[in-house]
Amino acid sequence: MRIMVVDDDSTTLAICKGLLEGEYEVDLMKSGLQALGFLMEQDESGLPDLILLDMVMPGTSGMETLKSIRKNSTLAAIPVIFLDEGGDDRTELEGYRSGADDFIKKPILPDLLRFKVKRQLETRKLRRDYTALKKKINQIRLIVKGRI
Numbered sequence: 001m002r003i004m005v006v007d008d009d010s011t012t013l014a015i016c017k018g019l020l021e022g023e024y025e026v027d028l029m030k031s032g033l034q035a036l037g038f039l040m041e042q043d044e045s046g047l048p049d050l051i052l053l054d055m056v057m058p059g060t061s062g063m064e065t066l067k068s069i070r071k072n073s074t075l076a077a078i079p080v081i082f083l084d085e086g087g088d089d090r091t092e093l094e095g096y097r098s099g100a101d102d103f104i105k106k107p108i109l110p111d112l113l114r115f116k117v118k119r120q121l122e123t124r125k126l127r128r129d130y131t132a133l134k135k136k137i138n139q140i141r142l143i144v145k146g147r148i
Contacts, residue, residue: 001025002050003020003026003048003050004027004028004039004048004050004051005020005026005029005051006032006035006052006053006057006065007030007052007057008058009054012054012106013028015108019108020113031057031060032064032065033060036068036069039075047075047078049079049121049124050079050080050124051069051078051079051080052104052117053083054082055083055084055087055091055095066098070098078124079101079124082095082102082104083108084105085106086105086106101123102119
C-alpha cells in the first residue's frame with residue numbers, strides 16, 4: 001500500500017515517513033501543487049491509497065488541494081486525512097464538508113497516526129470490495145434477465 005504525505009514542514013514529513021515506511025510505501029511532497037502535479041502524472045497503479053495532507057501550507061492550501069482532488073474522478077475515492085495544527089471546530093467542519101475523511105492534530109501521536117491510517121485503508125478496501133460485488137451482482141442480473 002502507498003501513502004502520500006503532503007506538508008511544507010520537513011520535520012512532519014520525516015516523522016510520518018519514519019512511522020509508516022516499514023509497513024507502507026511513502027511518497028513525500030512539500031506542497032499541494034507538487035502533490036497535485038504528481039497525482040495527475042500517475043496511472044491508476046501509481047496512485048496512493050491514502051493521502052496525509054497538511055491543512056496550512058503556503059501557496060496552494062490543504063483545503064484547496066483537497067477540493068481539487070475531490071473534483072477529479074480518478075482521484076476522488078482516495079481517502080484524505082488532514083494534518084492540523086489545532087484549528088477550530090469550524091475549520092474542521094469545513095474540512096469534512098470539503099471531503100476530508102479524518103483529522104490528526106499536530107504534534108502527531110505515533111499510535112494514533114498508525115491507527116487512523118490503518119482504519120482508512122481498511123475502509124477503502126471495503127469500499128472497493130463493495131463496488132466489485134455490486135458490479136458482479138448487476139452482471140448476474142443481466143444474465144438472469146436474458147434467460148427469462
